[in-house]
Amino acid sequence: MAEQKEAQEPAGICTGAIAMFNSATAHSRIPWEERDTWQPRQWTDCTSNDGATLQQVIDTQARHGEMMKESGFMDWSSHVFTPYLGFEPDWPYDYVQMNHWYTFEHRGVTANAWQAFLDAHREVQEENRALGSCQRDRSYAGRLVFSNGDRSAAFVFPKSLSVAAVGADLGALKMGGVKILLPSDSPPCKPLL
Numbered sequence: 001m002a003e004q005k006e007a008q009e010p011a012g013i014c015t016g017a018i019a020m021f022n023s024a025t026a027h028s029r030i031p032w033e034e035r036d037t038w039q040p041r042q043w044t045d046c047t048s049n050d051g052a053t054l055q056q057v058i059d060t061q062a063r064h065g066e067m068m069k070e071s072g073f074m075d076w077s078s079h080v081f082t083p084y085l086g087f088e089p090d091w092p093y094d095y096v097q098m099n100h101w102y103t104f105e106h107r108g109v110t111a112n113a114w115q116a117f118l119d120a121h122r123e124v125q126e127e128n129r130a131l132g133s134c135q136r137d138r139s140y141a142g143r144l145v146f147s148n149g150d151r152s153a154a155f156v157f158p159k160s161l162s163v164a165a166v167g168a169d170l171g172a173l174k175m176g177g178v179k180i181l182l183p184s185d186s187p188p189c190k191p192l193l
Helices: 054-070 104-120 123-131
Strands: 017-028 039-048 076-085 095-101 132-147 152-157 161-170 173-181
Touching (some): 017 054, 039 054, 039 104, 054 076, 054 123, 076 104, 095 104, 104 123, 123 132
Antiparallel strands (some): 017 076, 017 173, 039 132, 076 095, 132 152, 161 173
16 A cells, blocks of 8 residues: 555454454465565355364365466465354354465466466366355455564554454364454444544
8 A cells, every 4th residue: 555655544443353363275475575565365155064064164275276386377365264252143254265376476377377277177166165155355465573483473454454463373274263354344344444
C-alpha cells in the first residue's frame, strides 16, 4: 500500500479476537529480497463434507501444491487455519483456507494461468468438492512486521485484517497458533464511518 502511496486505514473497530491453528500445506517460496513489502492474501471459510477429515484436506492441498509446482507456478503458499479460541459456538465453518503470494506480479501470473491449470487437472476441483465447500472469499494485502525464524511471525493487514502467528509442533503435524483480529465484515467488528 505504501508503494501505491495510499493512506493506511483500519478496516473497522474490532471488539474481539480469535485464535487459530495454522497448518501450512504447500509452499513455493522465493528469496526474501525478491518479495514485495505488501503481499496479496486470499481467505475463504470452509465446511467439511460428512466423513471428510481435516487431515484429508491438508494432504490433498499438499498434493495439489506439488502439481502446481510441476506446472510452473511459483511464489505462493497455502494454509489451513482451524479454530482454537474465541469463536462463537454457532460459527458455521470447520476451517479457513488462506492462499498467499509473495509478490503481486506472481499473483497476477497465477490468476492468468489458473483456468488452464484446472482444465489440465480436473481432479483438483473434483477432490476439493468431495472434501468440502468454501464461501466468503476475501482478499487482503499484508506486510510482515517481524519474524524470528520458523517459529513465529506477525503480519499487519491495515485495511482489512490483523494476524499474529506463533508456531508450535503438535505431534507429527507442524502447526502454528494464530491470533486474528476480525475484518470489518465479520462480527463483532464495526466498520468505521
